[in-house]
Amino acid sequence: MHQYTKKELVDLITGKLRRNFGRDVDEATNLHMFKACAMVLRDIMSERQMVTEDKIQRTHARQVHYLSLEFLMGRSLMKNAYNLGVVEPLKEAIESLGFSAADLFESEPDAGLGNGGLGRLAACYLDSITTLDIPATGYSICYELGIFKQKIVDGQQVELADNWLGLGDAWLIPKMDEIETVRFGGKVEDVWENGQHSIRHTGYDTVLAVPKDMEIAGYKTEHVNILRLWDAKSPVPVDMSLFSQGAYLKAVEQKAMAESISKILYPEDNHREGKALRLKQQYFFVSATVQSIVRKHRAEYGTLRNFHKKHVIQINDTHPTLVIPELMRILLDEEGYGWDEAWHIVTHTVAYTNHTVMAEALECWPQDLVSSLLPRIWQIIIEIAKRYQEELTTYFRGDMGRVEPMAIIWGGNVRMANLCICACYAVNGVSALHSDILKKDVFHDAYVCTPDKFKNVTNGIDHRRWLAECNPELDLLIKECCGGPKYLLRPEALKDLEKYKDDASVLERLSKIKRDNKLAFASYVAKESGIILNTDAMFDVQVKRLHEYKRQLLNVMHIIYLYQNLKRNPNFLTTPKVYLFGAKAAPGYHVAKEIIHLINSLAATINADPVCKDKLQVVFLENYRVSLAEKLMPASELSEQISTAGKEASGTGNMKFMMNGAVTIGTLDGANVEMHEVLGDENIFLFGLKAHEVTEIKNKGYKPYEYYMRNGDIKAVIDQLSKGFDDGVSYDNLTRMLLFGNGSAPDQYMLLADFESYRAAQLAASQTYLDRKRWNQMSLLNIARSGIFAADRSICDYARDIWDVPVRKI
Numbered sequence: 001m002h003q004y005t006k007k008e009l010v011d012l013i014t015g016k017l018r019r020n021f022g023r024d025v026d027e028a029t030n031l032h033m034f035k036a037c038a039m040v041l042r043d044i045m046s047e048r049q050m051v052t053e054d055k056i057q058r059t060h061a062r063q064v065h066y067l068s069l070e071f072l073m074g075r076s077l078m079k080n081a082y083n084l085g086v087v088e089p090l091k092e093a094i095e096s097l098g099f100s101a102a103d104l105f106e107s108e109p110d111a112g113l114g115n116g117g118l119g120r121l122a123a124c125y126l127d128s129i130t131t132l133d134i135p136a137t138g139y140s141i142c143y144e145l146g147i148f149k150q151k152i153v154d155g156q157q158v159e160l161a162d163n164w165l166g167l168g169d170a171w172l173i174p175k176m177d178e179i180e181t182v183r184f185g186g187k188v189e190d191v192w193e194n195g196q197h198s199i200r201h202t203g204y205d206t207v208l209a210v211p212k213d214m215e216i217a218g219y220k221t222e223h224v225n226i227l228r229l230w231d232a233k234s235p236v237p238v239d240m241s242l243f244s245q246g247a248y249l250k251a252v253e254q255k256a257m258a259e260s261i262s263k264i265l266y267p268e269d270n271h272r273e274g275k276a277l278r279l280k281q282q283y284f285f286v287s288a289t290v291q292s293i294v295r296k297h298r299a300e301y302g303t304l305r306n307f308h309k310k311h312v313i314q315i316n317d318t319h320p321t322l323v324i325p326e327l328m329r330i331l332l333d334e335e336g337y338g339w340d341e342a343w344h345i346v347t348h349t350v351a352y353t354n355h356t357v358m359a360e361a362l363e364c365w366p367q368d369l370v371s372s373l374l375p376r377i378w379q380i381i382i383e384i385a386k387r388y389q390e391e392l393t394t395y396f397r398g399d400m401g402r403v404e405p406m407a408i409i410w411g412g413n414v415r416m417a418n419l420c421i422c423a424c425y426a427v428n429g430v431s432a433l434h435s436d437i438l439k440k441d442v443f444h445d446a447y448v449c450t451p452d453k454f455k456n457v458t459n460g461i462d463h464r465r466w467l468a469e470c471n472p473e474l475d476l477l478i479k480e481c482c483g484g485p486k487y488l489l490r491p492e493a494l495k496d497l498e499k500y501k502d503d504a505s506v507l508e509r510l511s512k513i514k515r516d517n518k519l520a521f522a523s524y525v526a527k528e529s530g531i532i533l534n535t536d537a538m539f540d541v542q543v544k545r546l547h548e549y550k551r552q553l554l555n556v557m558h559i560i561y562l563y564q565n566l567k568r569n570p571n572f573l574t575t576p577k578v579y580l581f582g583a584k585a586a587p588g589y590h591v592a593k594e595i596i597h598l599i600n601s602l603a604a605t606i607n608a609d610p611v612c613k614d615k616l617q618v619v620f621l622e623n624y625r626v627s628l629a630e631k632l633m634p635a636s637e638l639s640e641q642i643s644t645a646g647k648e649a650s651g652t653g654n655m656k657f658m659m660n661g662a663v664t665i666g667t668l669d670g671a672n673v674e675m676h677e678v679l680g681d682e683n684i685f686l687f688g689l690k691a692h693e694v695t696e697i698k699n700k701g702y703k704p705y706e707y708y709m710r711n712g713d714i715k716a717v718i719d720q721l722s723k724g725f726d727d728g729v730s731y732d733n734l735t736r737m738l739l740f741g742n743g744s745a746p747d748q749y750m751l752l753a754d755f756e757s758y759r760a761a762q763l764a765a766s767q768t769y770l771d772r773k774r775w776n777q778m779s780l781l782n783i784a785r786s787g788i789f790a791a792d793r794s795i796c797d798y799a800r801d802i803w804d805v806p807v808r809k810i
């Protein structure tokens, strides 16, 4: 593999500056310089990608197509430099041209084409898929505006547009010769000519899908894959006929309609969005993708009969479900296959990953919307639903009580998860617990019908980004203890660190690394916000999307409890703490926004109270995103993973913390269960109800008011919430939800039921922290046993259990 030197990179960068920006180095701004560096790496990857593509064609290799409405990529300059093995020469090249490499890396905007865990997972998987030499393509939408930027004004969230493309498009290569067209609306008719049946679709609107390809380099391999982002364009620049008739607005309107499809990412996390524009996004994305795969397949093989042998389409949650009817449409209407043959191909091509069991997140689309927007797709869904229903009715001998919940169309809605379960050859959950709940509960009857379809692939994270790149000192220590850099391709090698669990000098070194990372993070926060963090205190961190089920409010209640006791007794807290929060709330999610306001009200009160000085501090970090997480994970000591058991499908934040040596305080939910399995009771602070206990209490009737009446600590905290803090804002609404639920059912997240055991676990963590040796040892064991949570392991599982593709021998 060619090793680029500083000199070569200097030449390439200065060449870019001259040819693309018409500037010499001394006239270039930081912006020019960033773009030039990005384009130089892009060119290197682009050439290797062509070689990769040739090889795939030559060998007729089976390919993976990973479809996701979200890819939360974050920054790419460091990632690509790292994977290409040019971090050092690139830094030197930048410095020798008179720029600060650190500033340049820091100037890159995050590509925020996702909301949270689901989108970040897709990004980590692209890295591992490519590193493992799997021929694969990711597909998504080239949103002009990614996840909003969050500002906190007077304690409350304000959303700002995230216009990332100004700089971010340096990574994108438009492929104008691979444009696809997507049809919406219109009328479909059956046509019979000479005994031949065909479908005539008329009166539709056309939208162009322009591919903008992002190159994905693997680590220590020449293999390069692509993330294909579809940009929506109107087929006519502006309708000139309307224009000349003086219908200026109408002409512009049409264009704006088409282009609105890729305008913005929907900012709801773990929640369905029922807007027509969202359905348009889904079909636009899926139709362009399937057409693009089919076009290349036809060119290579001249037939689609072997399509399922050469491709697997993995769909990330139900958002891309329409690939199923869309591929059917192409096989039926364009290839002229019969239903059974088309169905065979589709049902051996598509595999589905489920990400949630929460009712409010399960997608269903009103049939009126589907039929008017996608008339042909609607006909195909009806036929799939009818055949499935017949099959199920036979299987369950007419027991409609069991058939009805599995129906694809019911009560005027299309249920996307049921369509996936019917048509996909594999259905996987994302942690052992979650996959179990799918089988035992949510999709039990589907599991009974087709048990072999159901699999588990526990999520994982890109340990190169989330350990080696973001925590270089820890990376160095691991290389010294675990046989050099081999852990970067063999994450299991992290376990060699365990040999040093009683080695005082290694534990001391680990402790110093954490301390230095805390100092670095504190100086970043000081620079950004002016807030001075107490670096002598334990950094207790909860960063993730704001959601009731994630229970940021439980964390807040406990902080209020600490504060009330500290006011009564200044010696109450033996371990000083800094509570750090970071979370975006969906703009329409009022309760979530109230909780953000509450955190800020509480923070203002606590941070201004002299009794808390050097003991208790609360900070809400604005605009939590990938690049902030990369700075924060290495500095974290206690990881808050406190969702109501049974609600968090996996979590991946939990893994990032663990890998960086934070100890977890958490419930037995999602992948925490598997973390506990490798750590044992003694290296994690577990608390709270188990998933089955949550169900049992729900069935018996959860009575939060009894906890309030019986437990004085809970009562005091709840009363304080009603009263509010120094700013005079009352959080009565939250109090009511905790005590009385939403009016029709008691609080389904059961905060009061878990409060007491959470308090005890917090106390245990604080006391353990005082035993520095013990704490450092826990930290070391967390890192040493985190190897199973590397995305490389997840991708090997997918490759073996679902995709049937070979991976690089390492």
Ligand SMILES: *Cc1c(COP(=O)(O)O)cnc(C)c1O
Binding pocket: 115, 116, 117, 118, 120, 543, 544, 545, 624, 625, 626, 629, 650, 651, 652, 653, 654, 656
């Ligand atoms: C990892 C990550 C998440 C997912 O965090 P969870 O705690 O698993 O919900 C969300 N947002 C960002 C920016 C992340 O990096």
